[in-house]
Amino acid sequence: MAPSGRAAKSSKKRKRPVDVPAPESEMEKGKEDKVEEKQKRKKGRGAGILTDKLFSDLPISDLTARAISEMNYTHLTEIQAKSIPHLMSQSDVMGAAKTGSGKTLAFLIPAVELLYRLGFSPSNGTGVIVICPTRELAIQTHDVAKKLMKYHSQTLGCVTGGTNMKPDVEQLAKGINLLVATPGRLLDHLQNTKNFKRQGKEILFQLGCACLIIDEADRILEKNFEEGMKQIFKRLPWDRQTVLFSATQTQEVKEFAKLGQGKDRKLIHVEVDETMATVEGLEQGYCVVSSEKREEEKKIMVFFSSCNSVKFHTQHLNALKIECCEIHGQIKQQKRNSTLSSFCGADKGILLCTNVAARGLDIPGVDYVVQYDPPDEPKDYIHRVGRTARGDKGEGRALFFLLPEELKLLIYLKAANISMKEYELSKKDEQELQPYLENIVHGNYFLKQSATEAYKSYILAYNSHSLKDIFDIHQLDLKKVAASFGFRDPPKVYLGLDSSASKHRNKKKVHGSKRHGIGPSNPYGRNGGSRRFARF
Structure with a gap:
């Protein structure tokens, strides 16, 4: 992999306003200066996503306020300022906000306060359920809730797929007041875990559930969880509070929100300014590179189109004595969790990943998001770059290769x-770098095998791209693509694609014949009398 180009980082120190006596004639100018200074302060905090509203002004318990203070949050983001008042009044809310805008706290603070006000205890069962589309997002949401509930007596738990159900059942038997879950595992417990079906004496809700929160609702629909969600809705009380948050809004998400809403309840739509699709503190750019030219102490995430590409490039970088870690769908859940935890806690490092890490995950301090393989759609681009310029720091860089x-x-x-x-x-040392990388691949049998699988997966992923007018498999220079994986010549792999399509796409069809040459004048194809039979 060749070094990527980087833009120079610029920063300006914020000047503190100085209060000086002003003549009455300058009062008008003084007001204008204050407004301007207020805008500067707002811009300086979180690259424009923070407001001038303070957490200390919220009507919340001292226990929650103390926890928020220890989390070093002072000002509300726009989505928090707009949604928390509605959520605190137990209204149904559908929130739309770009990734990294603080929506997790936006729904967790009212949820914790609801449990506190209702006096929930373990014997009352589950009062709030938060549904997340992936295990990683569920774990991170649980971690944020744990910090927020530090001084509360209410209980917290997390149940996700891919793990043993026995510990889940034991947790639920003891009583979990705020439960974070993935859809499949939650439905499994609702259907089969008797201790989960508990009704509190003081609370007039079946299962004790007063609020259902669905995070990344659009992602849940993308993963075809809609039928499972319908079953979950049926097993929860209709007079509950329903909250949906999503980075993108579609007609399907709006219809899904209505489906999950209780009868005779009004749905309040909350949105933030979407004139920019990504946060202001994110500097974005792209590099045009040919296939064979793709390869300081920063925290970097690199996205690839397939698991095999992630595995190969991880092995390749390690062979170059460059330490990096990987996350993709073929890694066991426990390993993914430990890798993610280590990367979150690190000040520097490289994480190679597929889109499994593109949504919802809050990974602090990411300096660069590099998209080695381009996204399938613009919304995928938004979610990928949302891993940087997050929260009140609001700075980062995103780069992708084309x-x-x-x-x-x-x-x-x-x-x-x-x-x-x-x-x-930079074109410096390009001619020397490619032979060096090729020698590494060809000198290691296992790395060469990994490169072959990655090459094959790259082409298959490219062929499955939704934007066929841009990503045309027949326009690819396979020799250069192979070079990007360290091959001097394309390896022989079976792709199951029409390899003749590129060769013949510009040729005029002969009347009465087809690409394979079979027609009235030549019933056996281009090879004349040598018959070819298809096996079905």
């Missing part, structure tokens, strides 16, 4: 309010 024939993708991104500038890669 082949020259893929530049049309920029039109789609611009239509989604994503603007960026082009960075040029």
Whole structure:
């Protein structure tokens, strides 16, 4: 992998306002200066996502306020300022906010306060359920809730798929007041775990559930959990509070919100300014590189299109004595959790991943998000770059590589309010680097096998791209693609694709014949009398 181009980072120190006596004639100018200074302070905190509203002004318990203070939060983000008042009054809310805007705290603070006000205890069972589409997001949401509930007596738990159900059952038997769960595991417990079906004496709710929160609702629909969610809705009381949050809003999400809402309850829509699709503190750019040219102490995430590509590049970098870690769908859940935890706690490092890490995960301090393989859609781009410039720091850089024939993708991104500038890669030592990388691959049998699988997966992923007018498999220079995986010549792999399509796409069809040459004048195909039979 060749070093990527980086833009120079610039920062300006914020000047503190100085109070000086002003003549009465300058009162007008003084007011204007205060407004301007207020805007500067707002811009300086969190790159524009923070407001001038304080957590200390919220009507919340001292226990919650103390926990928030220890989490070093002072000002509310826009989505928090707009949604928390409605949620505190137990209204049904559908929140739309870009990733990294603070929506997790937006729904957790009212949830914790609800349990506190109702006086929930373990004997009352579950009062709030938070549903997350992935195990990683559920674990991170649980971790945030744990900090928020530090001084509360209410109980907290997390149940996700891919783990043994026995510990879950034991937790639920003791009583979990705030439960974070993935859809499949939650439905399993609702259907089969008797101790979960508990009704509190003081609380007039079946199961004790007063509030259902669905995070990343659009992702839940994308993963085809809709039928399972319908079953969950049926098993929860209709007079509950229902909350949905999502980074993107579609008609399907809106219909899904209505489906999960109780009767005779009004749904309040809360949105933030979406004139920019990504947060203001994110500097974005792209590099145009040919396939064979793709390869300081920073915290970097690199996205690939397939698990095999992640595995190969991890092994390749390790062979170059560059330490990095990996997350993808073929890694066991326990290993993914430990890797994610280590990367979150690190000040520097490289994480190679697939889209499994693109949504919802709050990974602090990411300096660069590099998209080695371009996203399938603009919304995927937004979710990927949302791993940097998060929270009140609000600074980061996003970079993605494009082949020259893929530049049309920029039109789609611009239509989604994503603007960026082009960075040029340094050409120094390019001619020396490629042979060096090829020697490493060819000198290691296992690395060569990994490169072959990655090469195959890359082409298959490219062929499955939804934007066929941009990502045309027949326009790929396979020799250069192979070079990017350390091959001098494309390896022989079976792809199951029509390899003749590229060769013949520009040729005019002969009347009465087809690409394979079979027609009235030649019933056996191009090879004349040598018959070919298909096996079915």
